[in-house]
Structures are given as structure tokens and as C-alpha cells.
Amino acid sequence: MTAAKRGKTVLSQGGDWNFELLQRYDKEIGIIAKEYGLDTYPNQIEVIASEQMLDAYASVGLPISYSHWSYGKEFIQNEEAYRRGMRGLAYELVINSDPCIAYLMEDNSMPMQALVIAHACYGHNSFFKGNYLFKQWTSADAIVDYMVFARKYIFDCEQRYGEDRVEETIDACHALMDHGVDRFHRPSPLSAEDELHRQHEREEHAWKQYDDIWRTLPQKAADKTRAKSKMRSFPPEPQENLLYFIEKYSPTLEPWQREIVRIVRKLAQYFYPQGLTKVMNEGWATFWHYTLLNTMYDRGLVDDGFMFEILQSHTNVVMQPGFDHPGYSGINPYALGFAMMRDIRRICEEPDDEDRAWFPDIVDKDWREVLDFAMRNYKDESFIAQYLSPKLIREFHLFAIADKHKEDHLRVEAIHNEAGYREVRRMLSKQYNRDVLIPDIQILRYEHMGDRSLVLRYNRLRERPLTDDATEVLKHLSRLWGFTVTMEVFEEGRGVVDKVEVSPA
Amino acid sequence: MSMIIDRRLNDRNKNATNRQRFIKRYKAQLRRSVADIVADRSITDMSRGGEVGIPVKDISEPRFRIGRGGDREMVHPGNKEFNTGDMIAKPKSGGGGGSGSGGEGQGEEGQDNFMFTLSKEEFMNLFFDDLELPRMARTVLGDSQQFTYRRAGYTPSGVPANLSVPRSVKNAMARRIALTAPLKRELEELKQAGADAEEIEALEKRIQRIPYLDEYDLRFRHRVKEPKPISRAVMFCLMDVSASMSEAKKDLAKRFYTLLYLFLSRKYEQVELVFIRHTSNAEEVDEHAFFHDPQTGGTVVMSALNLMIDIQQERYSPNEWNIYGAQVSDGDAFGSDPQRSAMKLNKDILPLCKYFAYVEVPDSPSTITPLAAAYSQIRSETFAMSTVMDRGDVYPVLRELFQKESV
Numbered sequence A: 001m002t003a004a005k006r007g008k009t010v011l012s013q014g015g016d017w018n019f020e021l022l023q024r025y026d027k028e029i030g031i032i033a034k035e036y037g038l039d040t041y042p043n044q045i046e047v048i049a050s051e052q053m054l055d056a057y058a059s060v061g062l063p064i065s066y067s068h069w070s071y072g073k074e075f076i077q078n079e080e081a082y083r084r085g086m087r088g089l090a091y092e093l094v095i096n097s098d099p100c101i102a103y104l105m106e107d108n109s110m111p112m113q114a115l116v117i118a119h120a121c122y123g124h125n126s127f128f129k130g131n132y133l134f135k136q137w138t139s140a141d142a143i144v145d146y147m148v149f150a151r152k153y154i155f156d157c158e159q160r161y162g163e164d165r166v167e168e169t170i171d172a173c174h175a176l177m178d179h180g181v182d183r184f185h186r187p188s189p190l191s192a193e194d195e196l197h198r199q200h201e202r203e204e205h206a207w208k209q210y211d212d213i214w215r216t217l218p219q220k221a222a223d224k225t226r227a228k229s230k231m232r233s234f235p236p237e238p239q240e241n242l243l244y245f246i247e248k249y250s251p252t253l254e255p256w257q258r259e260i261v262r263i264v265r266k267l268a269q270y271f272y273p274q275g276l277t278k279v280m281n282e283g284w285a286t287f288w289h290y291t292l293l294n295t296m297y298d299r300g301l302v303d304d305g306f307m308f309e310i311l312q313s314h315t316n317v318v319m320q321p322g323f324d325h326p327g328y329s330g331i332n333p334y335a336l337g338f339a340m341m342r343d344i345r346r347i348c349e350e351p352d353d354e355d356r357a358w359f360p361d362i363v364d365k366d367w368r369e370v371l372d373f374a375m376r377n378y379k380d381e382s383f384i385a386q387y388l389s390p391k392l393i394r395e396f397h398l399f400a401i402a403d404k405h406k407e408d409h410l411r412v413e414a415i416h417n418e419a420g421y422r423e424v425r426r427m428l429s430k431q432y433n434r435d436v437l438i439p440d441i442q443i444l445r446y447e448h449m450g451d452r453s454l455v456l457r458y459n460r461l462r463e464r465p466l467t468d469d470a471t472e473v474l475k476h477l478s479r480l481w482g483f484t485v486t487m488e489v490f491e492e493g494r495g496v497v498d499k500v501e502v503s504p505a
Numbered sequence B: 001m002s003m004i005i006d007r008r009l010n011d012r013n014k015n016a017t018n019r020q021r022f023i024k025r026y027k028a029q030l031r032r033s034v035a036d037i038v039a040d041r042s043i044t045d046m047s048r049g050g051e052v053g054i055p056v057k058d059i060s061e062p063r064f065r066i067g068r069g070g071d072r073e074m075v076h077p078g079n080k081e082f083n084t085g086d087m088i089a090k091p092k093s094g095g096g097g098g099s100g101s102g103g104e105g106q107g108e109e110g111q112d113n114f115m116f117t118l119s120k121e122e123f124m125n126l127f128f129d130d131l132e133l134p135r136m137a138r139t140v141l142g143d144s145q146q147f148t149y150r151r152a153g154y155t156p157s158g159v160p161a162n163l164s165v166p167r168s169v170k171n172a173m174a175r176r177i178a179l180t181a182p183l184k185r186e187l188e189e190l191k192q193a194g195a196d197a198e199e200i201e202a203l204e205k206r207i208q209r210i211p212y213l214d215e216y217d218l219r220f221r222h223r224v225k226e227p228k229p230i231s232r233a234v235m236f237c238l239m240d241v242s243a244s245m246s247e248a249k250k251d252l253a254k255r256f257y258t259l260l261y262l263f264l265s266r267k268y269e270q271v272e273l274v275f276i277r278h279t280s281n282a283e284e285v286d287e288h289a290f291f292h293d294p295q296t297g298g299t300v301v302m303s304a305l306n307l308m309i310d311i312q313q314e315r316y317s318p319n320e321w322n323i324y325g326a327q328v329s330d331g332d333a334f335g336s337d338p339q340r341s342a343m344k345l346n347k348d349i350l351p352l353c354k355y356f357a358y359v360e361v362p363d364s365p366s367t368i369t370p371l372a373a374a375y376s377q378i379r380s381e382t383f384a385m386s387t388v389m390d391r392g393d394v395y396p397v398l399r400e401l402f403q404k405e406s407v
Helices: A003-009 A019-035 A050-058 A069-083 A110-130 A132-137 A143-161 A163-175 A192-209 A221-232 A242-249 A255-276 A278-298 A304-317 A333-349 A353-358 A367-377 A380-387 A390-396 A421-431 A469-481 B016-025 B027-040 B120-130 B135-142 B165-193 B197-209 B247-267 B287-292 B301-315 B337-349 B370-375 B391-406
Strands: A043-048 A092-095 A100-105 A399-403 A409-414 A441-446 A454-460 A485-491 A495-502 B003-006 B050-055 B072-076 B087-089 B113-118 B147-155 B220-227 B232-240 B270-278 B282-285 B322-329 B355-360 B383-387
Touching (some): A019 A110, A019 B003, A043 A050, A043 A110, A050 A069, A050 A100, A069 B016, A069 B113, A092 A110, A110 A278, A110 A367, A132 A255, A143 A163, A143 A192, A163 A469, A163 B016, A192 A255, A242 A255, A242 A441, A278 A333, A278 A367, A278 A380, A333 A367, A333 A380, A367 A380, A390 A421, A399 A421, A409 A421, A454 A469, A469 A485, B016 B027, B027 B050, B113 B120, B165 B197, B232 B301, B247 B270, B247 B287, B247 B322, B247 B355, B270 B287, B270 B301, B282 B287, B282 B301, B301 B322, B337 B370, B355 B370, B383 B391
Parallel strands (some): A043 A100, A454 A485, B232 B322, B355 B383
Antiparallel strands (some): A092 A100, A409 B087, A441 A454, B050 B113, B147 B220, B270 B282
16 A cells, blocks of 8 residues: 555554544444454443543552552552652553443553554454453443452441451451362352342341240251261262352351351452453454554555564563573463464464374364364363464464472473473473462361361372461451361372361460 | 543652651661761761662562573574574673563562652651650651741632632622713613613623623632741850760761750751860861861860850850750769869859750769769750660650650
8 A cells, every 4th residue: 555545545554642532533433343253242442541540540440449558559669660660551451341331541652552453352352251250250231240249248347347357358368269169059149239138138137037936946856867877978968169158158258258258258259350361362352453453454455564563562571581581480371372463363374284284174274263263162282282383483483391309300301302302391281270379178078967167178189288387368268257267288199298277375 | 422521639648658658667677778878978968868778689579480591592684694503602600691581580680779769758857766766756856847827918819718809799799880871871871862672782782791790800818828926046066076975976966956956946947067086176167177076185075165155156146046055975074174174164154055966875874973963063954964885775855855845
């Protein structure tokens, strides 16, 4: 396209933005996104100042949350880092809600705003709406309302029971937050109104049903045997959702404390998919801002200056320093995700012999359908196991290292060669398994007929110990539970190898 | 369809509560930090924010995490020379990647401090907490400045409550005259010339369309904030720096002086400080020397009082300056010195002063020192004395002053 022709259609020039321009860019990006078949929630784009971005960071990315000192800590940390110029602010923040809320910072230039709109409002947004984990585990339409309810509820508790007691309960819940997730059982959808209603109802029921006389009735023989069989083991199967178990069975929690446990649990559940789809989610969004904005350029909607700015910041985002680089901090999810998404498109469009051998079922297919299918049905672990190609392993120069505690050397297990591709891919995929990041801890026994103590089991994998924090967490747990809590360290083939016991203070 | 909302005008301080909670939770640690700052800051420089630190260990939130040790595999990018089967020496510790993408929370067990900046209000509150300052006094001291509102003409923008009707109507009238005059003249000419009715009617309509009151006409009463009228004060700090005054006692003295200074600096536009230290003879010194230079020698209180009067006569006329005195001593005095000093204070100094406070920091609270015995004979509304053993005792000395003068 000639420069003259392009000049007529460009939406804007230079860096300045205004609301009218935002609207026009959003419209154009939206049209192109639709052509590519992106299915999104409606967008709610909010323009904010940089201090407000700091605020938004602190409350774990939700537009509203209850008050807690840890959010204050987070806020102070970000503010200090930002003030000293140690850290820039993220260009965008997007919330998995319906409508999908995205923040734009007022200091950004027009090209950056367009980048954020493409990245967040169409990239992340369509991922939130399409990916199976988000669909199954979060209620995008209810989260904001639910947080309003939670904030109010906790505020009321503070008024009634004192800030200190509420804080103590929340502290304990936060410590167990990673273990407040249902992984195999779909949670009921959120609704703030129902929640309030249900909570009232339950309190009332407990109150009405209470009668001391029941305690004095003699037990029947049949009851006794049933009780005995119950006594053998409860819960019948180990329970991995610690917060759920506490909410339901803690012998000492008051109703309002159970409610708080529930709120934190719901919050943990809401964030659960985000941790499992970092590579995919960021890769998908980055792929789409790249594709959408390039399409705009091809159609003459934006000029060269615009594209230069976009590409510069895009390149920064997808940079992957090598393991020996001083700035290395693990694999950059943006870089890996973006490269994989693009690679899938390449495999569909221009496969070579290697791709035909490795990915026979996607070569020469429509890349949009293949990508859409991948986005909907995978998480990081399975996505990498399925789609990481030998070409990318070569490009990233990936290599796998085995670290065994009994040996004083690290061993290179596999590198980017014919013999190593599958091995590298398998190990990288495993690195994104939740169990590698979060220890597998389950509730084994509740001595509900005995001393009411709780027995946990840490299923240790290959002798990887817990950090010293664990005792602190157990203290929090026993505070919620009200009785002694024991944790066994169990290793396959060796049985129980260690035990930690904590009693409430 | 996307909705674009401008939220820039929304509240910017959403995390104020969370920040307060954090500060409240770590008050004990923060107070230690604040005490350090108080110790090495100048009295005149006390009322601003400051950087404080809390050990990172104290504020970490525990989670179940998998630590170092055990067996694992890691995949890293950027291989240059490694081949399958190569052995690499283990990095000593700290370095080398943690566990790939799950690196968070590992290798950060250092003894670092979590540093951040307290705002002026937060700093002052912690400082006051230490002194167990009552709320009432806090508001007097904590307020940056007191203002009065003064009329300052009119502005074209403001809140409806401040609308000045006469001004606005006057403006409207002027505008109407200015805008319609040429049209009316033209109308007159047309009528004279006998133009056709349609043209005249059009012109009349144009005149009618000029609004009676337009937004440009509105005028609002304008008010400006002005600091309250203020004057000057001088504060004489007298301190016994003989060997028996330990660092801890000097620290109490510093807090006492700071509190008085803060109070005076809220009340007066200009506050000057004069530091007089004395052993067996007195000299005027700067603040640093006052608090930190060790001295040896006996104790003659009288020397300090004499020097105070000399300086006052030389530089601070009571007509132009409000004079305040603040004396700190451990109470040791010998011979006739205490009696003579009390006389001097009562006869020559108190009449000049708005207020004179004496703080005693003795080794034990039960003994009655010679100086205290002599000073306790003084009966005056402008004199206060007290014994201070720890920080909480500082405020009561000044209580009366605050109550009297803050109202």
C-alpha cells in the first residue's frame, strides 16, 4: 500500500489519545477480532491514573475486596518500588468478569492504549470466556457482586466481633488459601444474593434446632454401632480442600468465622484457573494483540510510527533471557506462550516434514480452528505436552537438568536434539503441574469421637521437603480447628517418615 | 460493544484502610524505627515523614511451600555448550534458578528490611503514641496549620452556594446591552428605511434569542484560605550536660523539647531555638553539640539562667518575641546554687516568659533533689515542673500549657 493511500485511512497520528479515539480504535479492533472468530464478553474499559493502578494491584486484581493488612503491605511494596523507579507499572490489568473489566492507564500513548485494548479486551477476554477451566471454575458474571457482599460481610463482622478477631481468622485462611480449591468437583455458581440468604437461613436453622435436651437422650444400640463404624475413619476419603473441611467440620468455629473461611475459599477458587494457564493465557493474548494490530496495519488503519512503538514494547514483553543471563527468572510465560501460538499457526499453514511427523492431525488444517480448540480445551501442562514442537525447543535452546540431593553434581538429562525433544517436552510440561508448585497435603483423619484432633498427610514426592513456614501454617490451621493438628510426611514406598504436631495456643 | 468509562476522578486512595491496618499491625517494630529517627533528627525537622524498616521475616505470610532439597528436574532456556550427560557443579546456594517458573518465595530468606516511607501524619502519630499524647493534644499538634477564610473578590466558577446574584445579573445586563445594541441600532435603521416586515421580524427574533442569563455571566464569591495571624516566639532550651546526664536522659529531654517546639511552631509563624548547656559554666551551642557532645564538670544552674537573661536582653525583646523556657536537669545542684537559681527564676525570668517548664530526669523517682526542692517553692501560673522517668511522663508536664493555650 502506498504511503499516500495509507495516510487517508489512518485513525490517528502521534501519541495523544482521547476518548473518541479510544472508541474508534476499539471499534476497529473489535471488527477484526470478530472476523477472526474471537468470542468475548462485553468490554468495560476504564481509564485510570497511575495511583489508581497501584490500588488495583494491591487488591489482587479485583476491583473491590475486603480490608486486610496484607493488601496494605502489597500496596506499600508496589508504591515504594514505583516511586523509586525500580518498577514500571503494568500497562494493563484485566479482570475475569462479565462484562470484562480492563484498565487503561492515562499516561499511556495512543498506540499503547490500542495494544492494551487488543491484548486485554479481546485476547484475555476471549480466553476467560472460552477456556474450560475458567468456564468450569469461575463465575465471571457474579464475582464482582460476590466481592461486594464479602466486603460488606467482613466489615460487619469487624464491627461486631472486633477487627483483631476478624484479622486473625483471615490471616489463618490466607495461609491455607492454596489448599482451598476443589479440583475435581465443580463448585456451585456464585450469587451474592443467594449467598446472603443462605447464610441467614443457616444461622437461623442452627438457632431454632438447638435444644439441650437432645444431648441427654440415651443412645440406641443401633446408633452406637453406627457411631462405631463412623469412628473408624472420618473423612471416609482423604480431603484435599482443607478450607472446605474446616468450614464444614471445625468443632470450634463460630458461624461468622465459617462464613469468612467460605469467602476466602471462594476467592481461592476464583483464582485457581489463572495459576494453571499463565503460559496459555498470556500467549493467547499476546498472539492476538500481535495479529490484530498487524492486520490493522495491513489495512492501512495505523501508520508506521504506531507500528514501531507497538513492536518495540511487544519485543520487550516476549523477551526470553537465557539461564545464564543476570535477568533470568525462569521461563517467561509471554515468550513461551506467544511462540507456541505462533508456531501452531505456522504448523497449520506451512508445515515441513518434521511437523508432519510430529503433528499429523493439525497440519494443513485451518489455523483458527486449531488454535481455538487448543485455547478451549487445554491448560499449561497439557498444552505444552501436546503442542511444543521440536522447532521451538531448538529456538529456545531448552535443556533439562536433573538435581538429585544425594549427588553433588547436576546432570544434563536432555537437550534440543533428536533424542531429547520428547524428554524436554515431558519435563517442561511437568513443571507446570500444580503439584510441583503446591505441595499435596490432605486431611487424613478427624478424631471426631476422640480428642478431636486432625491428622494431615503431606504426600512427599521424591524427598522434596516443605519450607520452615509449614509449622506456622499448621499453627494457623490449629487456630481455626481449635484442637491439636498433626501432619505426617508420607513418602511412597517408605511410609510415614516424619511428623509435626501443633496444639492451639 | 465496549463501554469506555473515565475513572480518573474516582477516589485514589482505595488502600488507605489497608495501609493503616498494616501500620497498626506492625506498630511495635515501627515504633523502634521511629525512635531511631527521632534520635538523629533535629528538633526543628521532626514534623515530616520518614523512612522506616521492618524485618522481612516478620511480615511474611506463611504458606505450605516446597523447599529446596529432594530430587527434581528443571528445564531452562539458552543452552549453549551442554550436551546430554554433562555434569555441572551445583551452584553454592542462592543462585541458579530455584525451580523454574515456581521461583517465587524461594531464596529470599535474607535478613533484609522491608523499607517504606511513612507520611508525615503517620510518623507524627507514632511519635505521639510513644509519648502517650491524648487525642486533643494531637489535633493541636498534628494539624499542619490553621487557616481562616478571607473574601477575595469574585470568580467565574464556584459552587452554587457561593453564587453572587447581583454580580451575575449585572454581568448579564452588560452582556445583553453589548450584544443587542448594534442589532437594535440596525433595527431602528431598517424601520426608518421602511424595510419589509419579514426582515424586521427576523432581526427582532435575533434580539430575542439573546439569553437573559448566560453561563458566562455567573460570578461566585471567592474566598481564599489564609494562615491565621501569627507572631514570633523564642524557645530557650536549658540543659545540664554534666557527666551524670546519660544518653537515655538526653533522649527524654529531646522528646520534651520536640513536643514543646511542635506546639510552638503550630502557634507561631517563626520559632527560634536557643540551646544553652551548662556544667559549672554555661555556653550557647548548636543543636548537635547540645545533645551529643559529652562534657564533664560540676553543676551550676545559675550560670545557665544568667546566660539566658543575657541572650534575651541582647536579642529577644519581650515586646517582639514570646519567650518560652524549657529546662532539663537531673536535679543535682550544690550549696546555695539551687536556692539562688529558684530566686532568679522567680524574680527575673518568669515575668519575661509566657511559660517556663522544668523537667527533671533523676536516677530514681523517690529522691527529692536539691533543685526540685528549691523550684517547688515557686508559685506561678507560668511555671510547671515534673519528674520524668519514661516517655509517657513527658506529656503531663506540658498538659497545662496545651490546655490553656490550645483553646
